[in-house]
Amino acid sequence: MPRTDPHNTRGEAWLARANLRPTRQRLLLADLLVGDGRDRHVTAEWLHDAARRSGDKVSLATVYNTLRAFSEAGLVQEITVDGTGSYFDTRLDDHPHFYWEDGARLTDAGTQPIEIVNLPDAPEGTEIAKIDVVIRLRPKA
């Protein structure tokens, strides 16, 4: 399948799914995120750089606003690991992550779903919205 289009159709369908207008900027960012069908964990900064690298230009503010829009539309998941900067994950199910303390990278952890034994019950009047599991890695001595 030759690259006749500046972008493939995946990003377009992805936006359509969430009823988001396919503007030039959104298509660009969508393609960078899901264009090849692989799961991705990006920061706003990284995505902004990737856009510039690809030749097109988008303002950083728009990258932030767009990531927020995607997140609110349920197209990506926001993950916070340490105070500085959040990651956006294109994979939507509840799954554990590795956080590489050197280099500050975030990746999916393992292939099988984990299971938590002795999971505490949600207190009276509340329910569990989501369980964040972050496995922090450091280089082995």
Added chain:
Amino acid sequence: MPRTDPHNTRGEAWLARANLRPTRQRLLLADLLVGDGRDRHVTAEWLHDAARRSGDKVSLATVYNTLRAFSEAGLVQEITVDGTGSYFDTRLDDHPHFYWEDGARLTDAGTQPIEIVNLPDAPEGTEIAKIDVVIRLRPKA
């Protein structure tokens, strides 16, 4: 045991354990943190307010610096939940937390240690530094 002292001795011993000079500000903050022996999850902002409420005054910058010093000395654990603000936990073992999405409170989750089945292996050349488990709660509909 009447309150003859402006502070009890717990904070003092706690500081000594980490070889931190017992200055007025540190003693005050230490007492607010571990004075009653209970585990606590505080933000810098909360601790600063607590200090002012108690009558004494400490600058917010010092609260930040002091919490960082405590954290580096291994007296408290830093926990990040969402981009805005981090919490410092006086309990030191690896344990799960509840994060109350309304009100942004952080508390210990359950009383028994949890166990994770199918925990992914640390990738080649790395080791697990810590596993953060945050159970996000929302009010039940």
Added chain:
DNA sequence: CTCCGTGCAAATAGTTTGCAACCAA
């Protein structure tokens, strides 16, 4: 006496917002 600790204000990092110009429907 010597240095670490403190306070203040200013700096910083990441992110959001106000507003005018723009563009998809």
Added chain:
DNA sequence: TTGGTTGCAAACTATTTGCACGGAG
């Protein structure tokens, strides 16, 4: 046409830092 979208700069929040003063050892 019209309301959603973008870009820029300015605003904001949480946190850190530079520097002069002060207090613990």
